[in-house]
Amino acid sequence: MHVSKLKTYNFRNLADQTVQLAPGAVYITGLNGNGKTNLVEALYILTGSRSFRTSANAELLKWGSRESSVFGTVVHKTGADEIGISFSPGERTGYKNGAKVESVADLMGVCSVVAFSPTDLTLVKGSPSHRRKFLDRHMVDVQPNYLNTLMAYQRALASKAALLKESGISVAELRPWNELLTEYGGKIVENRVKFLISLADKAKGFHAEFAQTDGELKLTLESDLVNKEGEVSLDHIAAGFERVASREIALRSTAYGPHRDDVAITLQGSDCRAFASQGQTRSVVLSLKLGVIDLLEERLQESPTIVLDDVDSELDAGRSDRLFGALLRKGRQTIVTGTSTPPQQLVGDSSLQIIRVENGSVYS
Ligand SMILES: Nc1ncnc2c1ncn2[C@@H]1O[C@H](COP(=O)(O)OP(=O)(O)OP(=O)(O)O)[C@@H](O)[C@H]1O
Ligand SMILES: [Mg+2]
Structure with missing residues (x-):
C-alpha cells in the first residue's frame, strides 16, 4: 500500500496544505526545526495509533488553535480509501470515505506504517509498555480482531481497577471480572506468543546481517500467564488471578494480567534491556522493525509505508547501507527525512521524489 495524498489542517507548524506523495522513495529535506518530522508524524497519525512522539493530542494542535485534522488517501491493491482524523485536546474523530x-x-489496519525514529531506542531500553505497544500495534495490523480482544480486556480491567479503589471489597466480588479477564487475557497472551515466535525468527535473521558479531538475538514473551511448559492454559490463568486477589485488595490495584507482560530480548543470553550498548540497541531495534515489515507483508500481501525519520544521524555507514539495502529490495513506499541530500542508496532511484519543507510549507 502507499499514501498518495496527505492533507493537514492546524497540525503543529505545518501550513494547511495537501501534499502528493510518490509510491516509492520520497526524500523530505529541510533545515532543523522546519517541519520534516511534523509531516511524517501527520502521516503516521493516519494509522489510528497515537503519534510516535507524544500521546497527547494537545501537542499536535497548532499553537493557539482548538482543532486540527489530517486526511489522506491510502492506495491498496484492491482500491483506495480516504481516511482522516480530526482532533481537539480531549477528542478524536475518525472518517472513512466521507463518513464518520x-x-x-x-481505522486501524487501513493504513499501516512502520516508522524508524530517534526515539526508538525505548523499544529496547524503555519500560515494558513500549514493547507491549509495539507488539499490539502490529498484531492489530495483521489481525484486526485482535483489537476487539484488547479493548474488551481493557474495559474489564478498568472496571476491576475501579472496584479495587473501593474499600471493604471481597475476593468474591472480583471473581466476575477475573473470569472475563481470564478469557480475554488468555486470547491476548496466546496471540502474543504466536506473533512473537514468527517475529523472533525474522528479527534473528536480520540481526545476523546487521551485527553478526553481537551474537544470536532471541525474543520471548515474559508473562505470568504462560505456564512452566510455555503453554497458555485458562486454568493456569484463572489460578493466577485467584492467587493474587487478596494482595490486589490490599494494594488497591491490579497485580496480574497481560497488561504486565514484557518481551525478553537477549543477545548471546545477555539481557539487552539492561546491558546492550547504544550500537547494539540500535541493531536490535532495526531488526525488530524489519522483522515486523516482513511479517506484515507475508500476512497482508501488501507492504506497509516505511518512515525513516532522521536515521542518517543515528546510523553508521555500514548499518545505514544494510538498512537501506533491506528496505529498498522491494518497491515499498519509503519516506526518508534528512537535512541535506538524499542518502546515496536513494540517489540512483529515478522515481525518487524530493520534497522540501520550509517553515511548515511543503515544496515539491
Ligand atoms: N503544536 C505546535 N504548534 C506550532 N508549532 C509547533 C508545534 N509543535 C512543534 N512546533 C514547531 O515545529 C518545529 C519542529 O518541527 P519538526 O520537529 O518537524 O522539525 P524538523 O524539520 O524535523 O527538524 P530536525 O531536523 O531538527 O529534526 C519547531 O519549530 C517547533 O517549534
Ligand atoms: Mg525532525
Missing part, C-alpha cells in the same frame, strides 16, 4: 466512523479504532 464509530471510533478511531475502526
Whole structure:
C-alpha cells in the first residue's frame, strides 16, 4: 500500500496544505526545526495509533488553535480509501470515505506504517509498555480482531481497577471480572506468543546481517500467564488471578494480567534491556522493525509505508547501507527525512521524489 495524498489542517507548524506523495522513495529535506518530522508524524497519525512522539493530542494542535485534522488517501491493491482524523485536546474523530466512523479504532489496519525514529531506542531500553505497544500495534495490523480482544480486556480491567479503589471489597466480588479477564487475557497472551515466535525468527535473521558479531538475538514473551511448559492454559490463568486477589485488595490495584507482560530480548543470553550498548540497541531495534515489515507483508500481501525519520544521524555507514539495502529490495513506499541530500542508496532511484519543507510549507 502507499499514501498518495496527505492533507493537514492546524497540525503543529505545518501550513494547511495537501501534499502528493510518490509510491516509492520520497526524500523530505529541510533545515532543523522546519517541519520534516511534523509531516511524517501527520502521516503516521493516519494509522489510528497515537503519534510516535507524544500521546497527547494537545501537542499536535497548532499553537493557539482548538482543532486540527489530517486526511489522506491510502492506495491498496484492491482500491483506495480516504481516511482522516480530526482532533481537539480531549477528542478524536475518525472518517472513512466521507463518513464518520464509530471510533478511531475502526481505522486501524487501513493504513499501516512502520516508522524508524530517534526515539526508538525505548523499544529496547524503555519500560515494558513500549514493547507491549509495539507488539499490539502490529498484531492489530495483521489481525484486526485482535483489537476487539484488547479493548474488551481493557474495559474489564478498568472496571476491576475501579472496584479495587473501593474499600471493604471481597475476593468474591472480583471473581466476575477475573473470569472475563481470564478469557480475554488468555486470547491476548496466546496471540502474543504466536506473533512473537514468527517475529523472533525474522528479527534473528536480520540481526545476523546487521551485527553478526553481537551474537544470536532471541525474543520471548515474559508473562505470568504462560505456564512452566510455555503453554497458555485458562486454568493456569484463572489460578493466577485467584492467587493474587487478596494482595490486589490490599494494594488497591491490579497485580496480574497481560497488561504486565514484557518481551525478553537477549543477545548471546545477555539481557539487552539492561546491558546492550547504544550500537547494539540500535541493531536490535532495526531488526525488530524489519522483522515486523516482513511479517506484515507475508500476512497482508501488501507492504506497509516505511518512515525513516532522521536515521542518517543515528546510523553508521555500514548499518545505514544494510538498512537501506533491506528496505529498498522491494518497491515499498519509503519516506526518508534528512537535512541535506538524499542518502546515496536513494540517489540512483529515478522515481525518487524530493520534497522540501520550509517553515511548515511543503515544496515539491
Ligand atoms: N503544536 C505546535 N504548534 C506550532 N508549532 C509547533 C508545534 N509543535 C512543534 N512546533 C514547531 O515545529 C518545529 C519542529 O518541527 P519538526 O520537529 O518537524 O522539525 P524538523 O524539520 O524535523 O527538524 P530536525 O531536523 O531538527 O529534526 C519547531 O519549530 C517547533 O517549534
Ligand atoms: Mg525532525
